[in-house]
Amino acid sequence: MVTALGVAPDESGNGLDALTHRRIIQAGWHNTGVICGLEVCGVSGLRYRAESGVAVSGMAGDDGTVEAYWPGGLTIEQVTAGDGAYERIDSIYLVAHTGIPDNQVELHVVQGTPSAAPVPPEIPSGSLRLRDMLVPAGATSTSSSSPIGSVNYAIPYGASMGRLGYASNTQSLIQDWTPDRWWAQAATGFNLPTDRLVEVRFTFRAECDSDTTSCYARVRDSHQGDKILTDENDECLIPRIYYQRQTISWILELEAGWHNIIVDIKPNTNGPAFWWRGLRQVDVWDRGVIR
Missing domain, CATH: 2.60.120.760 (Jelly Rolls)
Known part of the structure; x- marks a missing residue:
């Protein structure tokens, strides 16, 4: 059975299910990415913070996408202090779960490898990279880090500002x-x-x-x-x-x-x-x- 956005389930349960909802959302965007906010910065400790904002996120393929709200806060993981000799790149990413393991939106970080020519680490499939942060050698907190690269913004289908x-x-x-x-x-x-x-x-x-x-x-x-x-x-x-x-x-x-x-x-x-x-x-x- 095929249903539409805005149609509530009837007494038999026929109506919009979550997967159909995600596929309809996916049709409105060229890609996943940030819609607004979600600026990433370091703090006095060894986590990163992302400000409140909204993003288009989701698993690849037929699972569709979601429009996820993040209220602002710190990464779940904590990284280590900077290497004594080399810089590294940490990658901060957003995950919007769609039932497995739960329905939560979470902020994570993957710590990079120190190197004379550091590269961003891989992030899990289906997650949304918000920012790569360069951590200098000897840093004792993430407040010493600085953003590198650019933010990947979500592009509305056919949008133009004229x-x-x-x-x-x-x-x-x-x-x-x-x-x-x-x-x-x-x-x-x-x-x-x-x-x-x-x-x-x-x-x-x-x-x-x-x-x-x-x-x-x-x-x-x-x-x-x-x-x-x-x-x-x-x-x-x-x-x-x-x-x-x-x-x-x-x-x-x-x-x-x-x-x-x-x-x-x-x-x-x-x-x-x-x-x-x-x-x-x-x-x-x-x-x-x-x-």
């Missing part, structure tokens, strides 16, 4: 072409809940005074210490055609958190000056979660 930011600059003016100076053209800020691929699109109209010239474009993140996100070698041709619209775009990997994306221009000083013709805009579009 346009993340937009800004425009509509002044018509001649571009100052001081040698080796970058000029900010448009900027937009936004917050990412997870590590994501984003597309930055810069659209403009410009006209050269005489022969065709060019300018260089780059993307900068002022919220990340003015980090340059591109290689600064993208060259845009500017012909002697009035009001010709052009677009240049980049696909970038951005970490979770706040960003302020700025498109900068550096005119080609080997060519003639040019005019901006009333359009410079930057759009930032979400292109999905980074696995």
